[in-house]
Amino acid sequence: MRFLRLMLPLSKVCMMHPEQGKGGRRVLRVEGGVPLSGEVRVYPAKNAALPILAASLLTPEPITLLEVPKLRDVEVMLELLAHLGTRYAWEGRALHLHTPEIKSTHAPFELVGQMRASFIVWGALLARVGEARISLPGGCAFGARPVDQHVKALKALGAEVVEEGGEFYARRTRPLSGRVVFDLPTVGGTEQAMLAVALGGEATLVQAAMEPEVEDLGRFLEMLGVEVRGLGGAVLHVRGAKRLGGGTYRVIPDRIEAGTYLLAAAATRGSLTLTEVRPDHLDALLDKLQSSGHRLEVGADWVRFTATPDPIPFQVEAREYPGFPTDLQPIVTAYLATVSGQSAVSDRVYPDRFTHVGELARMGAELYLKDRTLLIHGRRLHGAQVKALDIRAGGALVVAALSAEGVSEIEGVYFLERGYEHLPERLQALGARVFLQESPLAVAAD
Numbered sequence: 001m002r003f004l005r006l007m008l009p010l011s012k013v014c015m016m017h018p019e020q021g022k023g024g025r026r027v028l029r030v031e032g033g034v035p036l037s038g039e040v041r042v043y044p045a046k047n048a049a050l051p052i053l054a055a056s057l058l059t060p061e062p063i064t065l066l067e068v069p070k071l072r073d074v075e076v077m078l079e080l081l082a083h084l085g086t087r088y089a090w091e092g093r094a095l096h097l098h099t100p101e102i103k104s105t106h107a108p109f110e111l112v113g114q115m116r117a118s119f120i121v122w123g124a125l126l127a128r129v130g131e132a133r134i135s136l137p138g139g140c141a142f143g144a145r146p147v148d149q150h151v152k153a154l155k156a157l158g159a160e161v162v163e164e165g166g167e168f169y170a171r172r173t174r175p176l177s178g179r180v181v182f183d184l185p186t187v188g189g190t191e192q193a194m195l196a197v198a199l200g201g202e203a204t205l206v207q208a209a210m211e212p213e214v215e216d217l218g219r220f221l222e223m224l225g226v227e228v229r230g231l232g233g234a235v236l237h238v239r240g241a242k243r244l245g246g247g248t249y250r251v252i253p254d255r256i257e258a259g260t261y262l263l264a265a266a267a268t269r270g271s272l273t274l275t276e277v278r279p280d281h282l283d284a285l286l287d288k289l290q291s292s293g294h295r296l297e298v299g300a301d302w303v304r305f306t307a308t309p310d311p312i313p314f315q316v317e318a319r320e321y322p323g324f325p326t327d328l329q330p331i332v333t334a335y336l337a338t339v340s341g342q343s344a345v346s347d348r349v350y351p352d353r354f355t356h357v358g359e360l361a362r363m364g365a366e367l368y369l370k371d372r373t374l375l376i377h378g379r380r381l382h383g384a385q386v387k388a389l390d391i392r393a394g395g396a397l398v399v400a401a402l403s404a405e406g407v408s409e410i411e412g413v414y415f416l417e418r419g420y421e422h423l424p425e426r427l428q429a430l431g432a433r434v435f436l437q438e439s440p441l442a443v444a445a446d
């Protein structure tokens, strides 16, 4: 089979972000070829923390979240919560939140347009004050990301929903209740419905998403006083309480961050110990790494990885949990691009999530997209100037650049900062030569 260097249209990019349109640029300079070695403590999950932050709107009582990731997405969510009436304060890595009353029922485009997860405040506001207006969400654009299931759920629960001028308005005249049968498992849609009924409502959610982040939101709601049955399964029963309490909660470790570091160690043929991780949330990836010939030892909250120098290629299809996560699909693609032989990658959740492919090709990756399956012919990559077009495409480019021969410069640092806390420092601690550079002059002078 002939493999082509593939370029994808640049139209598949995330929405406007703060670095666009500015004179300077920041790049991540990666001097590749150093096998990673050392230990990484996995930080709390962005995609669990964000819906839990939205859920904090449900209660007038104080909440403390122990260990919240310090990421751009968290900052944006906090800005949105502050706009809606939340007072918050950091104490180290812990976050104190208090929303005695809702000050605005409007979640505007400027904030909701920056990321997908902010859309969940819609359900929380609707539960707490009976009405809410929200802009259509932004977030990474790697194919269609409709919100029809969110709307379907709120309507099935008895809300009146109107779409007007890029915004949705919803209101209710009684606590929302009912049965929602999702057309497909949706993480955000499931979370939206859970929040919408949390105050005095009740729902049965059929074909609910089973992702660990949904389960974590359920556990947090339980702490507030909501009854949730079926967590981790495809049918959830949620029974709200008339008034919710507060409390202190610890968010689960980030399985996508953990997976990114493991794949970086695999791509550089290094070794790595992950601590404070949930290995059971990583089953699909650990199984693939093992089938690729790498050595894995797994404890209750740690994983020890040692790469084989000569890994075996494999096929992978991203699916809903407990399948292989779509958020690791770009990153496993980067790893497989370094493994001799033929691999194949497809994504059932986001079948067109391939913004990383054209950029990986700049590093010499041989990739061929056929019928929405990416065929990969692995080889040693070389350094190049590349651009991250979404969070995990950024993760993929970092993994590829770490393994490549020579120097890479990765643009789109903003996306990496949305999803990876202290990335350059943490990679440096593993022996990698990774530097954040603030301007083109700094690059030229180097």
Ligand SMILES: CC(=O)N[C@H]1[C@@H](OP(=O)(O)OP(=O)(O)OC[C@H]2O[C@@H](n3ccc(=O)[nH]c3=O)[C@H](O)[C@@H]2O)O[C@H](CO)[C@@H](O)[C@@H]1O
Binding pocket: 047, 048, 050, 116, 117, 144, 145, 146, 147, 148, 149, 150, 151, 184, 185, 186, 187, 188, 189, 209, 211, 213, 326, 327, 349, 350
């Ligand atoms: C902040 C956050 O947690 N983001 C994650 C969340 O996104 P998000 O919650 O947006 O993803 P969903 O689980 O909702 O999407 C899954 C699939 O359902 C489709 N869909 C979704 C909603 C809807 O109303 N209609 C519809 O058709 C989507 O296009 C996609 O094909 O789960 C995705 C799938 O694991 C991850 O890639 C994202 O990183």
Ligand SMILES: C=C(OP(=O)(O)O)C(=O)O
Binding pocket: 047, 115, 116, 117, 138, 139, 140, 327, 391, 392, 419
């Ligand atoms: C795609 C992601 O985030 P969002 O859903 O906010 O775009 C992600 O975390 O990889």
